[in-house]
Amino acid sequence: MSLRRRLNGSRRSPLAATIVIAAGLLFSGGGFAVATSVVESNVATAYTADQIAEGKKLFLSNCASCHGLNSEGTKAGPSLIGVGAASVDFQVGSGRMPGQGSGPQLPKKTVQFTEEQIGLMAAYVASLAPGPAIPDDKYLEATGDAAHGGELFRINCAMCHNAVGAGGALTEGKYAPVLKGVSAKHTYEAMITGPQNMPVFNDSNLTPTDKQDIITYLAYMDENESAGGYALASLGPVAEGLFVWIFGLGGIIGITVWLAAKSN
Amino acid sequence: MAGKDLERSKEAEGFEHEFESGLAVISQDKIGDPGLAPHRVRMTDKSPKHAKNAERQVAVLFLLSVVGSFFALWAYVAFPITEDLSTVRANNLWLGLGMTLSLLGIGIGAVHWAKTLMPDFEVSEARHQTRGSEDVRAAAVEIVKLADQESGFSRRKLIRRTMYGALALFPLPALVVFGDLGPVVGDSLRHTMWKKGTRLTKDPTGIPIKASDVTLGSVFHVIPEGLAEMHEHKLEEKAKAAVLLVRLNQEDLKEDESKKGWSYDGIVAYSKICTHVGCPVALYEQHTHHLLCPCHQSTFDVTEHCKVVFGPASRPLPQLPISVDAEGYLIAQSDFLEPVGPSFWER
The missing domain is CATH 2.102.10.10 (Rieske [2Fe-2S] iron-sulphur domain)
Incomplete structure (x- = not known):
């Protein structure tokens, strides 16, 4: 009896229920806070006043001619108020900005600034108004679910970027770029900011985990060879058809000529 | 040859003259019958050494085919397709190469054999008319007449007409049944799952x-x-x-x-x-x-x-x-x- 009572006692301390409820509240509340801060594109990324001031200097000397002295935008470039640090990191970090000349689409080119300078400009633009922040490293590792990422990619991305990210043409000289070799950070930033004519895929459309799965899928496609043999740049029927026209039909013609030729 | 050509071109001119007002284009330099090229004797017919070589080449091609068959069998076992999708690549490549060698070896070998060693002489076969001879045609008409006479097809009107009726109607049940085989489209092309209040x-x-x-x-x-x-x-x-x-x-x-x-x-x-x-x-x-x-x-x-x-x-x-x-x-x-x-x- 005494053993049983002790057992009972050890099982249910009068404080147990309170502790469990408190822990539950803490976890769910904390988890919710974490989740919402991600969904709301964590506005409060800490930048110091010095960083912002340095960033503004860089902005005034390199960007203001098109985007306006107060980032309000001009005829040559859109307003940067509210585009967030992620936009700056993507556009400048991939070399698309500062743009050289106008055209249907600004191409990727050699990066013009150092990591540090890009960070300072991002700090300045982020200080103007809340916007998408540079993504958390934990969503950039290719450790997600590649199969799920592949399904999401085919539904949301493949129509423009090709089923394996080989890129494709859009209207009037615009195009969806090749995704092979694009860093996970830039892929993530492109999804949350929608650069140039790409639409935005916010966190309620594709959650950060979904985005990580897509990054995982792209990394998988980068690392693994095509199962079907040489992929001819994954361009599909045009490249494959040309190959068959030249080498397939060429081979058949060669054999026909040999069949009909007389032996020496 | 030259005289014949001349005759032909005269003929063509006459033809053109007759249809002058028409649209027909008569070629002035149409290609004449080139005749047969002179027979060229093959090396394999002239020299036993070449013939022996050709024989060896054919045998080597057939042996390559044998090697290809064994290689394909080996590759199928050596490069199995597993859970890992990338194994498909090696399997398809080596199995395919083996089978290609096995089939091409037979094909090329057989053609090479025919071209180098089988008898080499030109044969011309004259075309004949597709129309049968008068005797054959008369015999065919006789057979049909006899069949009509013996069956009474022309004579027995009742049988003939009821048979026409039966033949005309027998596909009808099939037509009706086939019509109902597929899914009935109905108005499914006009409606989707969406309705008032669907989220x-x-x-x-x-x-x-x-x-x-x-x-x-x-x-x-x-x-x-x-x-x-x-x-x-x-x-x-x-x-x-x-x-x-x-x-x-x-x-x-x-x-x-x-x-x-x-x-x-x-x-x-x-x-x-x-x-x-x-x-x-x-x-x-x-x-x-x-x-x-x-x-x-x-x-x-x-x-x-x-x-x-x-x-x-x-x-x-x-x-x-x-x-x-x-x-x-x-x-x-x-x-x-x-x-x-x-x-x-x-x-």
């Missing part, structure tokens, strides 16, 4: 979408509520009900008076099925508000009820009238008000 949900998860989730410049790929959980006919329903959801600045939308209530706060929903031949139209450009179809480059302007601005499509994409429910989720006001997708006969 708009995300493809593929089926999670409902709040109006507040759809930020400016966003694109959502949408399926009707309940589709994600379907098991039967899921793809058929999805192929009709797939929708693209976009939010624009309200001032960018140029809406018809009659369709003003179809959007919600700048959010518009359009059928994703191209009105040309039914490809999924989903290449959305955020700044031009153009929707591009990847198959034939039909381009639709989302700001103006997806009217066609380029390409072979002839009708705008059907718009799904949307609204929000009490909880803030996007819902359909009704089904599409016209059939989605490409034109069909009774549309």
